[in-house]
Amino acid sequence: MPTSALPPAVLVTGLAAAVAASLLGVFVILRRMALVSDALSHVALPGLGLALLWRRDPFVGALVFLLVAVWIVYVLEHRTRLAAESIVGVLFTTALALGALVTPSESLLEGLFGDIGKIHPSDAWVALGGSALVVLTLLGLFRPIARTTLAPDLAQSEGVPVRLAEGAYLVLLALTVAIGIKVIGTLLMGALIILPAATAKNLSGDLRSMVGVSVGVGVLATAAGLTLAALRHWPPGPPVVLTSAFIFLVTLARARSGV
Numbered sequence: 001m002p003t004s005a006l007p008p009a010v011l012v013t014g015l016a017a018a019v020a021a022s023l024l025g026v027f028v029i030l031r032r033m034a035l036v037s038d039a040l041s042h043v044a045l046p047g048l049g050l051a052l053l054w055r056r057d058p059f060v061g062a063l064v065f066l067l068v069a070v071w072i073v074y075v076l077e078h079r080t081r082l083a084a085e086s087i088v089g090v091l092f093t094t095a096l097a098l099g100a101l102v103t104p105s106e107s108l109l110e111g112l113f114g115d116i117g118k119i120h121p122s123d124a125w126v127a128l129g130g131s132a133l134v135v136l137t138l139l140g141l142f143r144p145i146a147r148t149t150l151a152p153d154l155a156q157s158e159g160v161p162v163r164l165a166e167g168a169y170l171v172l173l174a175l176t177v178a179i180g181i182k183v184i185g186t187l188l189m190g191a192l193i194i195l196p197a198a199t200a201k202n203l204s205g206d207l208r209s210m211v212g213v214s215v216g217v218g219v220l221a222t223a224a225g226l227t228l229a230a231l232r233h234w235p236p237g238p239p240v241v242l243t244s245a246f247i248f249l250v251t252l253a254r255a256r257s258g259v
Helices: 008-030 034-042 044-053 058-079 084-102 105-113 121-140 142-150 152-157 162-184 189-203 207-232 237-257
Strands: none
Touching (some): 008 034, 008 121, 008 162, 008 207, 034 044, 034 058, 034 084, 034 162, 044 105, 044 162, 058 084, 058 162, 105 237, 121 142, 142 152, 152 162, 162 189, 162 237
């Protein structure tokens, strides 16, 4: 691939993943589940590894493992005294060990950090469809998810279907992680969810503006990071995340200075 070329499929896939991740990330940050979402992204590695081993679509393998993981989290959180952080922590360490064993050694770096060369036009269509599903579902359930995020006890007393909203949120989180796996990789996908939303929190005074800023930052960081990765022949995950982290640090400095 020429050093100056960024294939359209790569850009479309990355931007679709960025929109879904940064939008959902707002609720992740407000729910104080940043570490949970980051750890959950690693659960996709065994599914990704098995799909590569059996020559299947990595997206499907990752999504299956992620959906099983969020179902386990949902069930155990409501039937035991374990917090979501503890459950995901156990799943994360187990999945990472299993993924390292089943993922072909030549594909391990691809699974961890993404690979521009392995993204095809079909991946762009899958990412567009998945991202559209995440965005439309979030917009449709915006009020109940927002209420259960900001005031869960009050939402329950008002008759908001709290468990349904929580379940939908976890499923959307699994789908979002699966969408971005090929671009960002399992090791860094959580950062694409966390960093734009954390940046938006530095700059926004209300939920709606936080959503807009988060999506804007996610799209900007992803486009810049993917371009840099194509120019330098780097795995796409690190430059995308580092670009997003740089923007976060700039806004953090502005927030602290009161500018």
